[in-house]
Amino acid sequence: MxxxxxxxxxxxxxxxxxxxxxxxxxxxxxxxxxxxxxxxxxxxxxxxxxxxxxxxxxxxxxxxxxxxxxxxxKVVGYKAGLTNPAVQKRFNTDKPVWGKLYDGMVLQSGATVEAAFGARALYEADMLVRVKSAAINHAKTPEEVLDAIDQVIPFIELPDLMVQAPPQLNGAGVTAINVGARLGVAGTPLPIPAYRGERYAFLKALADMNVSLTDGAGARLGGGKGSDILEHPLNAVTWLATALQQEGITLQPGDLVSLGSFSALLPPKAGLAVTATYDGLPGAVPVRVTFK
Incomplete structure (x- = not known):
C-alpha cells in the first residue's frame, strides 16, 4: 500500500x-x-x-x-524481546522489553515468506510457549511456569526493526516499535510431560539444548544454548508476566509467549531456506521457513 x-x-x-x-x-x-x-x-x-x-x-x-x-x-500473545545478553548489548540496554502479537502473525512451519516481509526484515531462532492457567501471572521460577503452560513450540521469529537506522535503536526505541513484531513460523507443539521426574528432565533440557539455524545445504547460520535466554528460557515468562502486570495486563489461557532470541538477528534473502533445530530437547521437531 x-x-x-x-x-x-x-x-x-x-x-x-x-x-x-x-x-x-x-x-x-x-x-x-x-x-x-x-x-x-x-x-x-x-x-x-x-x-x-x-x-x-x-x-x-x-x-x-x-x-x-x-x-x-485480536491479540494472540506477547513477545519478550532483548532477553539474550548478546542481543541486549547490540541495542545498548541491560534489560528485556515486550510487545504484542496479533492475529495472523504466527504462520506454520514450512511457510514461504517474502524476503522483504518488512522494512528491516530479520529472522532469529526463538521459541513459543502456550499459557494453560492464569497462575502463570504469579510464577516466579521456571518450575512454576512449566506448571502453568501446556505447550512448548519451536519458533523462527521474523521481526521487522522497521526504522531508517536500526543500529541507533536502544531499548526504549525497540519498545516503541512493539519490539518489531511482524511474523513468525511455528513448528510442532511439544506437550508438557505429565510426571514429576520427566518434568525436571524437560526443564533441564530446555536450559541445556543447543539451538541451531541452518540453510538448505545444512550450513550453520547461527544459534545458541537454551540458557542464553536469562539463564533459563522460561525465566522470560516470569519477567514478562511481571512487566505486563505493571501496565495492568495479565496473561490468559491460550496466550502465546515468544521467549526471545537464541541466535543473532540475521537478514533474509530470496531463495534462502532456514531450519531451526533444538538438539537435546526430546521430541522437538525442526521448524522451517523459506524466503522468496
Missing part, C-alpha cells in the same frame, strides 16, 4: 485516540504514531524515534498498539 494511502487510512483511528493518552514530551505524538503505522503497513523504513525514556517507549508502544489493534484485531 502506498505510504500516502496508508496514512489516509489511519485518520479515523487517530480521531478515536483523541486525548485519551497522556504523553511525556518525547512520546511520539498521535500523528507520529499514525506515521509509524503507515510505514509498518507500507513496509517502508520509518524515522527513528529519538530521545525516548523507558516511559516514552512504553507510551509510544501503547499508541502504536491501539492503531495495530484497529487494523489487525
Amino acid at each position: 502506498p505510504l500516502k494511502q496508508a496514512l489516509a487510512t489511519t485518520a479515523a483511528a487517530l480521531l478515536a485516540l483523541g486525548t485519551a493518552t497522556t504523553a511525556h514530551a518525547d512520546c511520539l505524538t498521535d500523528a507520529q504514531a499514525a506515521e509509524l503505522l503507515a510505514h509498518y503497513v507500507a513496509r517502508t523504513p520509518a524515522p527513528n524515534p529519538v530521545n525516548l525514556s523507558d516511559a516514552d517507549g512504553a507510551c509510544t508502544r501503547g499508541k502504536l498498539n491501539q492503531l495495530l489493534a484497529q487494523r489487525m484485531g
Whole structure:
C-alpha cells in the first residue's frame, strides 16, 4: 500500500485516540504514531524515534498498539524481546522489553515468506510457549511456569526493526516499535510431560539444548544454548508476566509467549531456506521457513 494511502487510512483511528493518552514530551505524538503505522503497513523504513525514556517507549508502544489493534484485531500473545545478553548489548540496554502479537502473525512451519516481509526484515531462532492457567501471572521460577503452560513450540521469529537506522535503536526505541513484531513460523507443539521426574528432565533440557539455524545445504547460520535466554528460557515468562502486570495486563489461557532470541538477528534473502533445530530437547521437531 502506498505510504500516502496508508496514512489516509489511519485518520479515523487517530480521531478515536483523541486525548485519551497522556504523553511525556518525547512520546511520539498521535500523528507520529499514525506515521509509524503507515510505514509498518507500507513496509517502508520509518524515522527513528529519538530521545525516548523507558516511559516514552512504553507510551509510544501503547499508541502504536491501539492503531495495530484497529487494523489487525485480536491479540494472540506477547513477545519478550532483548532477553539474550548478546542481543541486549547490540541495542545498548541491560534489560528485556515486550510487545504484542496479533492475529495472523504466527504462520506454520514450512511457510514461504517474502524476503522483504518488512522494512528491516530479520529472522532469529526463538521459541513459543502456550499459557494453560492464569497462575502463570504469579510464577516466579521456571518450575512454576512449566506448571502453568501446556505447550512448548519451536519458533523462527521474523521481526521487522522497521526504522531508517536500526543500529541507533536502544531499548526504549525497540519498545516503541512493539519490539518489531511482524511474523513468525511455528513448528510442532511439544506437550508438557505429565510426571514429576520427566518434568525436571524437560526443564533441564530446555536450559541445556543447543539451538541451531541452518540453510538448505545444512550450513550453520547461527544459534545458541537454551540458557542464553536469562539463564533459563522460561525465566522470560516470569519477567514478562511481571512487566505486563505493571501496565495492568495479565496473561490468559491460550496466550502465546515468544521467549526471545537464541541466535543473532540475521537478514533474509530470496531463495534462502532456514531450519531451526533444538538438539537435546526430546521430541522437538525442526521448524522451517523459506524466503522468496
